[in-house]
Amino acid sequence: MLCLGLFGTAGAAVPPAGSGWSLVWSDDFSGAAGTLPSSSNWIIDTGHSYPGGAANWGTGEVQNYTSSTANLSQDGSGDLRITPIRDSAGNWTSGRVETQRTDFQPPAGGKLRIESRIQMPNVTGAAADGYWPAFWTLGAGYRGNYWNWPSIGEFDLMENVNGVNQVWGTLHCGTGSGGPCNETTGLGATHACPGSACQGNFHTYALEWDRSVSPQQLRWYVDGVQYHSVNASQMDAATWDAATNHGHFILLNVAMGGAFPDPVAGHQTPTSATQSGVPMLVDYVAVYSSGGSTTTGGTTTTGGTATGGTTTTGGTTTTGGTTTTGGTTTGGTGGTAYSTLQAESFTQQSGVGVEACTDTGGGQDIASLANGDWAYYPGIDFGSTAAHQFKARVASGAAGGVSGLVEVRLDSRTSTPIGSFAVANTGGWQSWQTIPANISAVTGKHDVYLTFTSGQPADFVNVNWFTFSQT
Template sequence: MPVPGQPNYTIVWSDDFSGPKGSSPDTSKWDIVNRGPNEGNREVQTYTSSTNSASLSGNGALHITPQKDNNGHWTSARLEGKSAFSCPDGHRMILQAELRTGTFPFDQQAGIWPAFWALGKNIRNNPSVPWPECGEWDVMENAHGVDYTLASLHYGLHGGEQISQGGPSAKKTFTVEAFHTFAIKINRGASDWLDEKIQWYVDGENFYTVTGAQVNDPVLWGNIAHKAFFPILNVAVGSNFPAVGGQPDSKTVGGLGGGMQVKYVAFYKSN
């Protein structure tokens, strides 16, 4: 399936996840992470580059599949885009994906934490700019089989405490059995940075917005709205997502029904 266009925008990077069934995602576009869990987020999975964790469906979709072995150890996948993009002054930029979260019954998804998000490219610098100074956009964040996503923005000073916008106050419900588009728009069309916006969308509906005036600091706003970001797709197991539960339990089931299916990811820039 071709990546859909946007009126008055040009696609500057995309992946439609075409390729043979069971094959690995395109490693020219993605770093497929091999890493232990982020214990600060209460994760318990190990990310692997195995096609048991991340593979192509054969009909234009990425499958991220959390799995539990006979010893109760969880594996899953995290893909980080190799390319990063920024929104030029006077323009707008959209990062969008069409995806479906897990379809297992609610009580079989405790601790499963799918997400579509992005980090500021500066975290990759040598020496790196640490989190939260690099900035984080949470475009789609969902866990435990709930029927909603949370829009979040994380940022802060070098080595300082994180500042957050959104989270539980920026909630949008959706039908979990269906595919939906999730997007974030960086809008730098205003002449004053205080009037610039970061906007979150589900199926084209804007449900949350943060402005430069709300951040009220030109350096912090520049880090999250002016600099380059790279996309991330992952399904964690175990979470600090603000919902009932957090860890997988005896009813949590591994498999694609607890994972994430993604039809495409794309960056668009206004003409």
């Protein structure tokens, strides 16, 4: 575990990476007093919802998020201040930010640690009713598709409500109600802050996301004390993969009232007794990585040190960006467009689960695909004679009225699709059909994206394989 500066005054430096760890990203909020946080690092959320998202941020909270420095600013002493304020009419404003980056995840076979040193708002009792400070993450697939929660995963590193002297740590995943992750409560635990009260004192809140162990595990810490863990064996593989097999982005905010503070208080919050203007202070946010390996263009990075050539680990050989296990290509670059391209051979994805497949030939398929999900297959060679058709092996157990498009895009997941086909229920999630679609003429080598678009938030398709043809 990292050696952390757990206590002390505000404005402490980002702790150096401990032995075996490397710093991936950080912000220590060292800007001038009264300035907004770095736009290179952070997106400022405003209003009562994302455009096209659920009202009141999906949780019933009452505040309006703004970009005003009264609600959100650096203090000149190395802290970010997020301050809820009630106006004379009783309306609340506050601040919320999320990282520009959405790719925070451990390397294959490694670990990631996300941490922040935070002082919760220094308010307790009736004056704290409705205060809801939080430090958390969401799966990358949530951005732009605000109806796929909680399947894309949410890691709550620090939540607190109503000035109670404890921290909540929670994993949200699975389905929107009940399911393997006990939604909407999630899989959580609480812990008192060591040494001093949570309110008004700086404590370090962290999550370690560990792909180096089997089953994979998430662990929650406050001031270096582990108080909660969840591992992959606690749910089915598809649910775990949908929540963790992709990047996440980081959020900081102070909400007021809603679905968490109200039941804890036993009444609607905030109230007329709730004190306005008490900030959450954030000293720094840092992301560290340890172990594992990542490969790009033939360069393998292991434990933070880049080494060229070919790496073999535990029977898995990585060469030039293509990973081969037991003779089956499961990732990497290259290949002809006219071969059978296994859908699970993506190298990047968002919102994509992988599961065992009962179709002819067995293997795996990509699953739980819904609006906004995508998978990336780099370096696919179409040759000098144009391809004009695309077909894919798909299955769907979607409910009546739920359907969507399987689309092909080239070189960018936001480019115009070169072709698509619609799919609805095929008779079950393992009831397979091969569906063709015409595409615009394509030659040469391209990065291929499969993207999934639907007017409904529900999962609508699984994909086993796909290919292209010239006629």
